[in-house]
Amino acid sequence: MAILAVNAGSSSLKFSLHPLQDGQVQPFVLSGNIQGLEPQGSPCMDWTYRGKKHSEPLAVSAGSSSFEAALHNVRALVNRLEAAPDIEAIAHRVVHGGGVFTQSVLVTDEVLQRLASFNSLAPLHQPHNLEGIRQFRAAFAHLPQIACFDTAFHASMPEVDFAFALPQSLQAQGVRRYGFHGLSYQYIMSVLQEQTLRGRGRVVMAHLGNGASLCAALAGSSVATTMGFSALDGLMMGTRSGALDAGVLLYLMEQGWTHAQMEKLLYKQSGLLGVSGISADMRKLRADGSENAQRAINQFTHRVIRETGALVACLGGLDVLAFSGGIGENDVELRAHVCERLSWLGIRMDAQRNQEATGKHAYAIHAPDSSVEVWVIPTDEGRVAAREAAALLEQQRTPLVAAGSALA
Known part of the structure; x- marks a missing residue:
């Protein structure tokens, strides 16, 4: 069967x-x-x-x-x-x-x-x-x-993380943070706990693809994540804006934008595609080499670095950083840049292992003297x-x- x-x-x-x-x-x-x-x-x-x-x-x-x-x-x-x-x-x-x-x-x-x-x-x-x-x-x-x-994995988040600073009456109606990519995070966590004892500690998982988010887990349970009420929040994505000042939407409404126009902007015309004006595909942007393509790559990478720092603060430190998703599993340059910028945490990457980590199996890419383990884990939401x-x-x-x- x-x-x-x-x-x-x-x-x-x-x-x-x-x-x-x-x-x-x-x-x-x-x-x-x-x-x-x-x-x-x-x-x-x-x-x-x-x-x-x-x-x-x-x-x-x-x-x-x-x-x-x-x-x-x-x-x-x-x-x-x-x-x-x-x-x-x-x-x-x-x-x-x-x-x-x-x-x-x-x-x-x-x-x-x-x-x-x-x-x-x-x-x-x-x-x-x-x-x-x-x-x-x-x-x-x-x-x-x-x-x-995809939301179920994040049911363990404490109220201090899932609640918005809005009236309680709105939270009672379900206006709160939910988090997504839960099936992916559940798989990544199961693999980490099989591969390393540190997988039971303070973990940040990066699911980076056309949809992108980060998740902080402690003892295998989600405690914070970058996506929120909808799948728009947090990181910049392929065509989605990620975190955005709500005042921008109020401004657009004053300019006469309709709900349908704003929805199309936020979900389909922003992110890597919107910033570059070229493509939502990171591979195409890497190959393009233009100033606009590089601007989009830099902005995407910066958001990953910035939000990782915030989640590390929630965890009180970091034991494992795991990359997954189409970009996380295959973009050697992005992994190297993120780890370099997070070297203050004691992260040391093995450049050769980072180059090799584009296969089908979980692969450690940290150097022997790294204070934080770094893994590349191809996700399997279907399993x-x-x-x-x-x-x-x-x-x-x-x-x-x-x-x-x-x-x-």
Whole structure:
């Protein structure tokens, strides 16, 4: 048996199949990414099965949407693969659980309705996450669908960190910091605690990609993070602004900007793309070499350094710094610059190991005399979602087994 992990976005559908062995979730045997699902896109499915890579265009039949075609192809792919394990459940990444869902949950109509009320808090992600669940429920009606939340890992944050300096009546309505990238941080933390005893101490994790955030953890639990009420706060990102003086929005409103215009500005026209005017892709900016590209890179890096310092202050020191995400895992220069600027903490990087750390496994890049361990850890949100689903299914089975024993 296996768990199928799904991450449905606005223009892509990522999936991975994780076998269960003795009740434990194993690394994926199948993973894939279907891109180009946006209107007028060119859908293509890239997938890897047992280490062998494949790529094929996605045919969309008349009368069908590209998402429906993607769903059909995922189902057909799993069915046609030789020796592929049977699917026991489908685990879905859902960005926002609000203050209601602090652990993974079996999806029902009522759950979907409640989750839809959080759409405005994560408009780039939540509606597409939920549409993915609806489509998979329809296509795999016999399988349990389980929602796994990016906000859940941060449920341990103290009120002093999650509360805004606003009237209590607004906090009672749910206006507070939630934090995101929780599935990624949960995976990074589990790997760190396997690799080093310091992983149980004071840790700052940097999930740096098109979406970017930092998380401070103590004894494995989140105590502070840079993202807040929405996925806009904190670090500069690919197309998102990050932290912004609220007075800027008041000014734009006075200038006649509408809600839709401001939402588009903050979510889709800012960040690396907005500052550079070139691209939201750090790789393209590195290759560009122009003054505007360098300005965007410098600003992104500075925000990482600045916010790391703030989280270290919350922790009272630092034992481990971990990089992850598309930029964190692959941008050698950024890691070197961040560690150099944080050398006052006693961080010493091994330049050779930093160059080598672009593989598939956790890799330590600190020098022997470093006071702080520095790791590069490729994240695996799908595996965490699969673990969450397997644990929830086991919880549901346990009462039945106990009841059966009692009757016997």
